[in-house]
Amino acid sequence: MKKEDIFEALSDIDETYIHRAMERSEKKRHSSLFLKAGALAASLMIVAGAAFLLPKFGEGAEKNTEASNDGVFWTDKREHKKDGEIFETQNAREWSWEWIPENERYYFLRLDGTEYSSRCKAVGEEHLGEPLGTAELCGYNEDELKTTEGEIREIKGLDSKKYIAARLPDGNFYVFFGRDYDPPLTLGEFIEEASLDEHLSLSLFRYYKEGDESTGRYRLGDAQSSSIWDMLADAKDAAAVKYDDAVWESLGERISFTAASERLGIVNKSFRICKNGYVFTNVEEYGYAFYIGEEQAGRIIEYCLENKGEDIGEEKKHFIIGTVTEIGTDSFKVDDGISLEDPSEAIVFTVYMDDIKVRREVLAGDVRVGSKVCVYYGGLVLNDGLFEIKDSYEIHEGQYREDGFYWEE
Amino acid sequence: MNDNDILELYWDRDERAISETELKYGALCRSISFGILSDKGGAEECVNDSYMRLWNSIPPERPASLCAYLCRICRNLSIDRYNSLRREKRGGRSLALLDELSECIPTSHESEVCDRLALKEALDRFLASIEPVSRSVFMKRYWFCQRVKEISRDTGLSVSAVKMSLMRSRKKLKKELEKEGFGI
Numbered sequence: 146m147k148k149e150d151i152f153e154a155l156s157d158i159d160e161t162y163i164h165r166a167m168e169r170s171e172k173k174r175h176s177s178l179f180l181k182a183g184a185l186a187a188s189l190m191i192v193a194g195a196a197f198l199l200p201k202f203g204e205g206a207e208k209n210t211e212a213s214n215d216g217v218f219w220t221d222k223r224e225h226k227k228d229g230e231i232f233e234t235q236n237a238r239e240w241s242w243e244w245i246p247e248n249e250r251y252y253f254l255r256l257d258g259t260e261y262s263s264r265c266k267a268v269g270e271e272h273l274g275e276p277l278g279t280a281e282l283c284g285y286n287e288d289e290l291k292t293t294e295g296e297i298r299e300i301k302g303l304d305s306k307k308y309i310a311a312r313l314p315d316g317n318f319y320v321f322f323g324r325d326y327d328p329p330l331t332l333g334e335f336i337e338e339a340s341l342d343e344h345l346s347l348s349l350f351r352y353y354k355e356g357d358e359s360t361g362r363y364r365l366g367d368a369q370s371s372s373i374w375d376m377l378a379d380a381k382d383a384a385a386v387k388y389d390d391a392v393w394e395s396l397g398e399r400i401s402f403t404a405a406s407e408r409l410g411i412v413n414k415s416f417r418i419c420k421n422g423y424v425f426t427n428v429e430e431y432g433y434a435f436y437i438g439e440e441q442a443g444r445i446i447e448y449c450l451e452n453k454g455e456d457i458g459e460e461k462k463h464f465i466i467g468t469v470t471e472i473g474t475d476s477f478k479v480d481d482g483i484s485l486e487d488p489s490e491a492i493v494f495t496v497y498m499d500d501i502k503v504r505r506e507v508l509a510g511d512v513r514v515g516s517k518v519c520v521y522y523g524g525l526v527l528n529d530g531l532f533e534i535k536d537s538y539e540i541h542e543g544q545y546r547e548d549g550f551y552w553e554e
Numbered sequence: 555m556n557d558n559d560i561l562e563l564y565w566d567r568d569e570r571a572i573s574e575t576e577l578k579y580g581a582l583c584r585s586i587s588f589g590i591l592s593d594k595g596g597a598e599e600c601v602n603d604s605y606m607r608l609w610n611s612i613p614p615e616r617p618a619s620l621c622a623y624l625c626r627i628c629r630n631l632s633i634d635r636y637n638s639l640r641r642e643k644r645g646g647r648s649l650a651l652l653d654e655l656s657e658c659i660p661t662s663h664e665s666e667v668c669d670r671l672a673l674k675e676a677l678d679r680f681l682a683s684i685e686p687v688s689r690s691v692f693m694k695r696y697w698f699c700q701r702v703k704e705i706s707r708d709t710g711l712s713v714s715a716v717k718m719s720l721m722r723s724r725k726k727l728k729k730e731l732e733k734e735g736f737g738i
Contacts, residue, residue, distance in 0.1 A: 146659050146660065146673075146731075146736055147659070148652045148653070148655045148656035148658075148659060149637075149652060150670070150673060151655045151658055151659070151673065151677075151727075152633070152651065152652055152655055152696065153633055153670070154670050154673040154674050154677055155677060155696055155697050156626055156629050156630050156633070156697075157670065157671075157674040157677075158674060158677050158678055158681065158697075159678045159681070160618065160619055160622045160623075160626075162678075162681050162689065162693060162697075163619075163622040163625060163626065163693070163697060164619045164621065164622045165690075165693075166689075166690055166693035166694060166697065166698065413712070414712070427711060427712070427715075432687065432709075432711070
């Protein structure tokens with residue numbers, strides 16, 4: 146059997162599966178058509194983050210290859226090729242133990258008959274409650290089970306059947322969630338189970354009139370976030386509906402909150418309220434959807450829009466794209482000429498590999514001298530003539546092609 | 555226009571059938587084809603060829619799902635073109651999707667010839683056995699050739715959750731294929 150056999154045989158599968166998945170893809174794409182001039186562009190463009198579209202960084206930007214007064218150099222101002230677009234593919238490399246970050250090594254445990262999984266997010270001491278003893282923390286080095294004993298604490302205000310904190314060998318406590326899948330029947334149950342109204346801030350949101358392009362990103366105050374929870378509490382009897390279907394019904398007018406909570410170990414999850422009456426969220430490990438009705442959803446959306454203030458813009462992700470020219474033990478060098486309108490303005494950056502996820506790709510992964518890479522970093526490049534990047538956190542190997550840069554992660 | 559109306563146009567040999575098909579399914583077909591070929595020009599040709607196949611096959615065919623029928627044609631034509639380009643060494647980059655699927659091949663049977671019909675049936679059983687969300691993610695990636703970020707955007711799952719779902723599905727598929735004795 147070859148991999149091509151599987152790929153090709155998939156063409157023959159039962160039409161039901163195609164139809165069902167296709168219905169949704171088609172619905173998705175169709176809504177994009179109204180927003181984009183080119184259907185192809187609409188269907189191929191990655192809109193998950195502005196950082197993936199090079200033109201945002203190149204067009205109209207002032208060139209800045211000279212040392213700035215404060216000694217800081219911003220790669221955002223590089224004049225990138227205007228048709229650049231990054232295509233991401235994925236692999237699922239399973240890293241050996243030494244290359245797994247400490248917070249991801251031990252990712253499940255069992256306590257009093259309940260199995261918990263890690264959110265891999267640290268939780269501060271101030272959120273910790275009573276001690277719950279110790280438990281065996283488990284992880285896998287490929288097929289070998291690795292265990293270690295770790296202290297367990299309650300997290301204040303949370304049911305320990307749902308959430309606990311475990312101390313990992315690095316000394317920090319991390320959020321673990323109970324894996325028992327017991328879906329809530331109503332929105333009220335869902336909110337109460339993790340006291341979401343107390344621990345999850347609904348303050349940062351995007352508003353979508355239709356389709357995939359938001360009109361902007363806005364921030365509400367704490368009091369307004371509480372008001373939204375109050376309005377959701379008014380719909381506490383709203384019944385859970387099938388998540389799968391609700392997702393696809395929710396592409397019309399809506400607001401989508403970026404939900405985060407240190408105590409729950411939640412970062413960058415979505416809590417969406419749709420004009421057609423659906424609420425859906427992936428803040429818990431499973432996706433949940435509820436139908437609160439058009440009237441209540443409309444009221445919440447209206448309230449958000451009335452109080453939204455100015456568009457705060459998209460969060461910037463800083464990156465460089467270039468060719469790896471040298472690999473050392475602590476750093477590697479990237480020449481960014483391939484991504485520039487004028488390759489003669491190329492700069493060779495020294496990228497330090499303090500982050501294990503960058504280091505493993507370069508020292509144990511597929512990145513070689515000559516590889517084309519995209520490196521994300523925190524934003525600071527010291528311009529002392531060496532152009533050093535010390536806060537890289539993500540790297541992707543890819544291909545440079547005529548019409549852009551393709552990742553082969 | 556709904557699918558039945560479009561099918562009627564084909565049966566009436568009305569050329570608006572093509573433009574209505576393009577309007578409704580053009581973007582989807584291009585996306586599938588581009589996912590396989592990574593070439594906009596090639597994808598455009600495959601999509602146009604798909605319309606021609608559709609025109610020539612309806613009537614007499616009357617597909618239950620116009621969309622599934624068209625997408626299948628488009629996917630097959632794109633795979634044929636991809637294979638042809640690879641054979642002739644005229645480009646066609648290595649398809650990352652295929653590398654991912656190589657993880658599903660039962661160990662030690664990599665070179666065995668396999669029965670496509672049996673494999674199709676095994677794939678049907680595998681798809682029936684996984685959770686709807688996992689199935690949707692799997693189909694989007696390996697049938698519709700969507701990128702992980704697109705799937706993430708479509709499903710509301712995080713990128714890492716999509717990757718994890720795909721990895722689990724691939725492992726499960728490998729186990730299923732091994733269990734069903736593929737290659738033996």
